[in-house]
Amino acid sequence: MRRNLIFVLMSLEVMLNAAGLAFVVAGSRWHQADGQVMFVFILAMAAAEVAVGLALVLHIYHRFKSLDVDAISEMRG
Amino acid sequence: MQPTFYIAGGVAVLSTVLMLTRLNLVHALLYLIVSLLAVSVVFFVLGAPFVAALEAIVYAGAIMVLFLFVVMMLNIGRSAAVTERQWLTPGIWTGPVVLAAILILEVFDLARGASAGLGTGATGPKEVGIALFGPYMIGVELASMLLLAGLVGAYHLGLRKTEKPEMQRDTGIDEGRADTGRDLVLAGTDRSARAT
Amino acid sequence: MISWLWLIPTLPFLSATLLVLFGSRLPRRAVAPLGVGSIGLSALVTALIAASFVTNPPAGHAYTQVLWTWISVAGFQPQIGLYLDALSLVMVLVVTFVGFLIHIYAAEFMIEDKSYSRYFAYMNLFVASMITLLLGNDLLLLLLGWESVGLCSYLLIGFWYRDPTNGLAARKAFIVTRVGDCALMIALFLLFTKLGTLQIQDLMQRASVAWPSGSTWALAATLLLLGGAVGKSAQIPLQVWLPDAMAGPTPTSALIHAATMVTAGVYLIARTHVLFSLAPAAQSAVAVVGAVTLLLAGFSALTQHDIKRILAYSTISQIGYMCLALGVGAWQAAMFHFFTHAFFKALLFLGAGVIINAVDDEHSIFRMGGLRKELPVAFWTFLAGGCALAGLPFITAGFFSKDLIIWQAWSAPGGHPALWIAGMLGAGLTSLYTFRLIFRVFFGPLGTPVTKRPGYAMKVPLVILAVLAVVGGYLKGPLFAFLHSALPSTIEAHVGSLTETGSEAIAGLLFLAGLYLAYLFHLKKRSLSDALVANPIGRALDQWWFAGWGFDWIYDKVFVQPFIWAANVNKSDFVDAFYTGVGRVAETSYQWLSSTETGRVRWYATVMAAGSVLFVAIVLLW
Numbered sequence: 047m048r049r050n051l052i053f054v055l056m057s058l059e060v061m062l063n064a065a066g067l068a069f070v071v072a073g074s075r076w077h078q079a080d081g082q083v084m085f086v087f088i089l090a091m092a093a094a095e096v097a098v099g100l101a102l103v104l105h106i107y108h109r110f111k112s113l114d115v116d117a118i119s120e121m122r123g
Numbered sequence: 124m125q126p127t128f129y130i131a132g133g134v135a136v137l138s139t140v141l142m143l144t145r146l147n148l149v150h151a152l153l154y155l156i157v158s159l160l161a162v163s164v165v166f167f168v169l170g171a172p173f174v175a176a177l178e179a180i181v182y183a184g185a186i187m188v189l190f191l192f193v194v195m196m197l198n199i200g201r202s203a204a205v206t207e208r209q210w211l212t213p214g215i216w217t218g219p220v221v222l223a224a225i226l227i228l229e230v231f232d233l234a235r236g237a238s239a240g241l242g243t244g245a246t247g248p249k250e251v252g253i254a255l256f257g258p259y260m261i262g263v264e265l266a267s268m269l270l271l272a273g274l275v276g277a278y279h280l281g282l283r284k285t286e287k288p289e290m291q292r293d294t295g296i297d298e299g300r301a302d303t304g305r306d307l308v309l310a311g312t313d314r315s316a317r318a319t
Numbered sequence: 320m321i322s323w324l325w326l327i328p329t330l331p332f333l334s335a336t337l338l339v340l341f342g343s344r345l346p347r348r349a350v351a352p353l354g355v356g357s358i359g360l361s362a363l364v365t366a367l368i369a370a371s372f373v374t375n376p377p378a379g380h381a382y383t384q385v386l387w388t389w390i391s392v393a394g395f396q397p398q399i400g401l402y403l404d405a406l407s408l409v410m411v412l413v414v415t416f417v418g419f420l421i422h423i424y425a426a427e428f429m430i431e432d433k434s435y436s437r438y439f440a441y442m443n444l445f446v447a448s449m450i451t452l453l454l455g456n457d458l459l460l461l462l463l464g465w466e467s468v469g470l471c472s473y474l475l476i477g478f479w480y481r482d483p484t485n486g487l488a489a490r491k492a493f494i495v496t497r498v499g500d501c502a503l504m505i506a507l508f509l510l511f512t513k514l515g516t517l518q519i520q521d522l523m524q525r526a527s528v529a530w531p532s533g534s535t536w537a538l539a540a541t542l543l544l545l546g547g548a549v550g551k552s553a554q555i556p557l558q559v560w561l562p563d564a565m566a567g568p569t570p571t572s573a574l575i576h577a578a579t580m581v582t583a584g585v586y587l588i589a590r591t592h593v594l595f596s597l598a599p600a601a602q603s604a605v606a607v608v609g610a611v612t613l614l615l616a617g618f619s620a621l622t623q624h625d626i627k628r629i630l631a632y633s634t635i636s637q638i639g640y641m642c643l644a645l646g647v648g649a650w651q652a653a654m655f656h657f658f659t660h661a662f663f664k665a666l667l668f669l670g671a672g673v674i675i676n677a678v679d680d681e682h683s684i685f686r687m688g689g690l691r692k693e694l695p696v697a698f699w700t701f702l703a704g705g706c707a708l709a710g711l712p713f714i715t716a717g718f719f720s721k722d723l724i725i726w727q728a729w730s731a732p733g734g735h736p737a738l739w740i741a742g743m744l745g746a747g748l749t750s751l752y753t754f755r756l757i758f759r760v761f762f763g764p765l766g767t768p769v770t771k772r773p774g775y776a777m778k779v780p781l782v783i784l785a786v787l788a789v790v791g792g793y794l795k796g797p798l799f800a801f802l803h804s805a806l807p808s809t810i811e812a813h814v815g816s817l818t819e820t821g822s823e824a825i826a827g828l829l830f831l832a833g834l835y836l837a838y839l840f841h842l843k844k845r846s847l848s849d850a851l852v853a854n855p856i857g858r859a860l861d862q863w864w865f866a867g868w869g870f871d872w873i874y875d876k877v878f879v880q881p882f883i884w885a886a887n888v889n890k891s892d893f894v895d896a897f898y899t900g901v902g903r904v905a906e907t908s909y910q911w912l913s914s915t916e917t918g919r920v921r922w923y924a925t926v927m928a929a930g931s932v933l934f935v936a937i938v939l940l941w
Contacts, residue, residue: 049210049921050148050206050207050210052148052190052193052194053148053151054920054924055190056142056151056152056155056190057143059155059182059186060139060142060155060158063158063159063162063178063182066174066178067162067165067166070166070169070171070174071169073171073246074169074170074171074246077170077246078246079246079250079251079253079254080254080259081171082171082173082174082246082251082254083251083254083255083259083262085174085177085178086174086177086251086255086266087262087266089177089178089181089182090266090269090270091266091269092182092186093181093185093186093270093273094269094270094272094273094274095273096186096189096190097189097273097274097276097277098273098276098277098280100189100190100193100277101276101277101280101281102280103193103197104193104196104197104280104281105280107197113197113199114206115919115920115921116919116920116921118918118920218925219928222928222929222932225932225936226932226935229932229935229936229939232939233939
């Protein structure tokens with residue numbers, strides 16, 4: 047339950063990595079290349095997401111002057 | 124092979140846990156890099172040299188460096204540590220620990236039935252390449268479009284750096300307006316429209 | 320000529336339709352000729368038909384003109400038919416002629432009102448409905464006219480609808496007369512079920528054959544008819560609406576609530592007189608109702624302050640006289656009193672309108688005074704009308720008609736000395752309150768100053784009506800001879816110790832006594848009347864009679880409050896709880912759902928994680 051936005055993004059990377067790890071393990075279990083292919087796709091997606099996400103983090107910091115996730119809860123109710 | 128696998132796995136888990144509990148942002152990032160490199164070793168042990176290299180180069184190399192760039196640019200290491208100390212009370216770990224414990228139990232339950240055999244023989248880059256340009260062609264194309272979208276989006280979102288005075292005026296107007304929640308998404312597009 | 324009968328109700332009805340559709344787009348100079356002219360044409364046609372009827376009477380002294388069959392169901396075929404005999408002809412003549420004069424007056428009286436065309440539309444619709452009521456061949460058509468005049472009365476009382484008290488008065492009038500209308504409708508159901516037709520002449524024939532004198536069916540039917548008449552004609556116990564109906568414009572009060580609509584009940588009883596003669600108990604009930612009403616209303620009129628309310632109570636009292644006459648079997652006398660009353664009561668109301676207009680909308684007679692010199696035309700015409708109402712001997716029409724009724728209350732077959740005493744007492748009261756009104760308004764020091772004077776359109780009808788109020792009495796002979804063909808004449812059953820001249824002499828003395836007392840209390844020594852009201856007994860009586868003998872208070876306690884209480888209790892019963900419960904469930908679930916949308920990322924992440932854990936658990940354990 048980290049409140050810092052960067053930590054949230056980092057945890058997201060960890061999760062994606064974990065999913066990719068599961069794919070690769072499954073692929074190597076049956077000696078097929080499909081697991082690695084999935085991992086490549088996940089990697090590409092993670093890269094794009096990180097790029098856009100960090101750009102948004104920059105905006106948020108300039109707008110709200112803090113990286114608290116709770117501070118940007120304006121879509122309430 | 125087996126001991127390398129367990130050691131690398133243990134390092135990955137440990138460094139991830141450490142990353143989650145750090146107060147200093149940069150320390151946490153470095154721990155994450157360590158974790159990713161350990162996972163790369165695991166990949167190599169499993170017989171997937173291609174993704175091992177890919178993980179080390181792209182993930183740990185490019186993406187984490189991007190993180191580091193942003194953190195250094197925002198320059199909030201010291202003040203973030205102070206606020207983190209405020210926020211990280213022991214009580215907030217109960218929820219995540221409970222959920223994670225349930226998940227781990229479920230994973231063990233699932234894994235009980237499977238046979239534990241590490242595959243011999245590596246699946247090299249050649250097989251992966253054939254698979255990518257064969258059945259998974261469309262995935263490749265989609266991924267390339269996704270990367271293009273990410274590139275263009277990041278470019279535009281980042282463009283505001285050169286229009287600081289205009290941005291100042293915009294935030295003034297934004298704060299004057301009653302509902303500012305929309306700006307998180309619209310702000311970039313509005314300014315990019317004005318930029319073009 | 321006589322076949323033009325259908326024009327009489329149609330012309331005002333057409334004019335009303337045109338005014339409703341196009342009236343707001345026409346200028347005032349066009350609305351007035353249309354609204355007034357239609358009634359004028361109707362009056363002209365009526366006069367021509369009357370001339371033809373008198374000189375060349377049709378067979379049986381009755382003319383029927385069937386226009387078409389209204390409904391045709393098994394065994395029930397009411398027609399839209401018009402029936403003209405002496406009774407309906409006299410009434411239609413009065414309605415159209417007096418209506419015409421009142422419309423001329425209203426053309427100037429309402430000239431500044433914004434809804435000029437709406438007013439004339441309603442007035443024309445009223446005249447059309449009243450003529451339909453009078454000329455209807457079938458009781459169902461009469462009921463149609465009856466309901467329509469009730470509607471027009473509601474529309475006209477609440478004409479200035481922006482003031483909510485006017486709306487309340489209109490609703491009160493409508494609801495109270497509705498009670499009477501229910502009785503009337505039940506009477507119609509009973510008559511149709513028992514006798515199989517509602518066509519009036521047919522009905523009378525079948526009733527006299529099928530029902531012996533004193534039969535219970537006849538009694539029931541006539542008592543119900545009396546209930547309907549009591550509602551529309553504002554007799555005890557349904558008289559409470561007429562004083563409040565004075566909230567409407569003065570020409571409306573003159574036309575509807577003095578000369579025409581309130582006499583619909585009298586017409587109904589006269590029309591079905593055959594049924595009433597089959598049920599003597601009901602006829603006595605009519606007489607008793609009339610006698611009680613004329614006394615109660617007379618006492619109430621003595622204490623009122625508002626000039627129009629005095630005249631309203633006076634109307635209730637005079638219609639009581641007409642009912643008294645009907646009850647003792649003096650049919651022609653009742654019609655004669657209707658004839659003269661229409662003239663002088665309309666005159667008095669129109670005069671009151673001139674006065675109210677002149678003193679800037681002041682209604683209380685205690686704040687007026689000395690208008691004799693300021694409004695001479697109004698004064699002399701009002702004096703003529705007032706003397707007619709009080710019964711100035713030999714000169715005015717009212718003397719002839721009212722005293723005839725009082726005499727027949729003694730001498731007619733259904734007459735009784737108690738009724739005669741009531742009638743005499745009422746005559747004295749009438750004189751007293753009339754001259755109280757005249758002395759307070761026209762004599763004495765000047766009260767509220769005069770700001771507006773009437774024009775010719777308002778003065779000419781006053782003069783014409785004043786002339787009729789004076790000379791109308793001399794038409795008694797020809798009128799009775801004319802009505803003989805439609806209504807049975809009254810035999811003088813018990814003459815006994817009193818003669819007609821004797822009765823008239825006593826009535827004349829009472830007139831003078833009332834005049835003198837009014838002069839004493841309201842002109843010479845006004846302090847006497849103040850002392851009378853200050854005295855505790857006097858004040859109690861004054862307040863009781865001022866509130867109309869407490870009828871409004873009784874009805875409020877007995878009917879209105881329990882109804883409101885029941886409605887409030889019913890507002891939240893279990894059926895309502897079901898519907899509000901549905902709404903409440905929807906609202907609560909909305910609250911719950913919207914509370915999950917906090918906007919906090921951590922909350923969303925937690926919920927997603929917990930949800931995925933749950934799904935995995937379900938997949939595993941299933």
